[in-house]
Amino acid sequence: MAVSVLSVWLAVRLTPPQRVSVGGQTVHLSVTGPWGHWTGPGTLVLFGQDVPTTVAFHGPLRPRLSLAGITFGPELDQFVREPGGSTAEVGRRLAEGWFRYALWQTVIAAGVALAILVAVAVLRRLPVRSAVALACAGVALASGLSAVGSLVLAQDTPKVLRSIDSLEGLVGRAPQVPLPPPEGPAAGDVHLVVLGDSTAAGAGNAPLGDPTAEDRACRRSADAFSEYLERLRERPVLNLACSGATIRDGLLEARTVGGTTVPPQLSELRRAPGASAVTVSIGANDVRWAALTRLCTTQPQCGDRATDAFFDAQLTRFSLDYRELLRRLAALLGSPRVVVTEYYDPFGERADCLGEEGITPDKARVLRTYLARLNAVLREGAEAAGFSTARPDFTGHGLCTGQPYVQGSAERAPLHPTATGQLAIALAVQRALLQPSPAPAGTHTAP
Missing domain, CATH: 3.40.50.1110 (SGNH hydrolase)
Incomplete structure (x- = not known):
């Protein structure tokens, strides 16, 4: 049990972020946590700054979205919706990225647990049958803990991510009002x-x-x-x-x-x-x-x-x-x-x-x-x-x-x-x- 808990903790820190591209933007999706509070914001990383999201997530692990590649144009705030119009493309892809991350985290947790338990079996010179049983039990428990943490306890995270249709959906910023026409004299020769x-x-x-x-x-x-x-x-x-x-x-x-x-x-x-x-x-x-x-x-x-x-x-x-x-x-x-x-x-x-x-x-x-x-x-x-x-x-x-x-x-x-x-x-x-x-x-x- 101790090895399994340690493996899940290490997997949260070792799992590489999942790349999600949509609307000209590239987002690296990972997680933050484990958190002591059951409900709280995720994190948006913008120009190196951690910005808490206005949308809340449930569970010990919450999404961390890092904007890695940005196209500064209409695509940034107006993501194209699917033909049905009910689900935003950006939300769907973020949810897919979350599932991919959870899968990789589970695999890495199992791998870490296997490596530790094999080392323990060798150091303690356990019989082959006992070593295999120990390794299998540890891998199963680590995989189960990881799946419970990211898929069961945070089961509403994909639903929340699917509801996001723009960056403003994460940070709650209203779009800027249009600029008024210029008031001063024309300056056509200005360089x-x-x-x-x-x-x-x-x-x-x-x-x-x-x-x-x-x-x-x-x-x-x-x-x-x-x-x-x-x-x-x-x-x-x-x-x-x-x-x-x-x-x-x-x-x-x-x-x-x-x-x-x-x-x-x-x-x-x-x-x-x-x-x-x-x-x-x-x-x-x-x-x-x-x-x-x-x-x-x-x-x-x-x-x-x-x-x-x-x-x-x-x-x-x-x-x-x-x-x-x-x-x-x-x-x-x-x-x-x-x-x-x-x-x-x-x-x-x-x-x-x-x-x-x-x-x-x-x-x-x-x-x-x-x-x-x-x-x-x-x-x-x-x-x-x-x-x-x-x-x-x-x-x-x-x-x-x-x-x-x-x-x-x-x-x-x-x-x-x-x-x-x-x-x-x-x-x-x-x-x-x-x-x-x-x-x-x-x-x-x-x-």
Whole structure:
């Protein structure tokens, strides 16, 4: 009995995920558990983040669905139904994948039990008949336990999987409302469009020479990296970035700042139908990076369980919104080149000068870890969509160096890039644009 239980436990961890392809998507299906609670969510892995499903499953083992290959197009959210219309193709294939996984798990559990019991029989020098009887009993018991765990106790899992007809069926996200028509003047000569938050807006640097009310509300600067890109590429660049923007509040929906309503950046992007490239700098506000930094400055330490749980929740929500943004960008008319900009490290290797602001070297390391996880999501999502990424290099120019690329606490936009830092970002984007366009990672076409 002990060997059988151990074999089933090992089989859950050793059984390879089953590949399921449907609607242009590739899903690797495995299980999580065993769980102590009888009912609970499964897991969807999106850009490296574990997202709990809104649909519940019964039993000690629950599905774990990892999106390995993604086609960013209508197929992602509108899976084709079978002629009868009662069962979605995606649900049927997920249920088939679950049965295949359960079968492989049972076979592996039996194999592990057989290997262990044969070794025991040899070490104890049992007679052949006793050894065969022991092995047969162990294999039968391990197979039975595995089948009970995945097929009997989780018998409603295939039914729940069959009811899923889209990604939203797993995570409970409502489809994005259509974008309104652009409001600003046409920009037919624009070669590149910049979307994003205060980093892309250039907050804290020199103001524009003749700013509009929208420019002032969004804190757009004459030293934003879009201005440097315009000089480097010798072609007009349109900067739509706005301070405080998130994917939902700024890029996909309108944003109100100080009484000024700023239209959705993705809608205004259509003012430049001839743009051959788009850069995106987004994510810090979505994960509430500023609030995390303030929390770390006021607490004796940061990186405790509560802070980690808060960041995990923000990053999970961002991953879902980021998927929607990537889908919208992939559907742009003309298929412009897309570059996703990762975030710079404002602290660098030294943080000894930040003690008065409440940032110790240990706290800086924790914040750097959070930033690295955000950048990993940005990078994995871009790679899945076949977009490029740009990573600004601030090495040797952190806050505590002689020539910082980051504004200090006494400046207008602390932790934001200086004019020199904006130039470093522009150079990183320019390098990415000069490289060949990458192919979407791990995409497959449904049979």
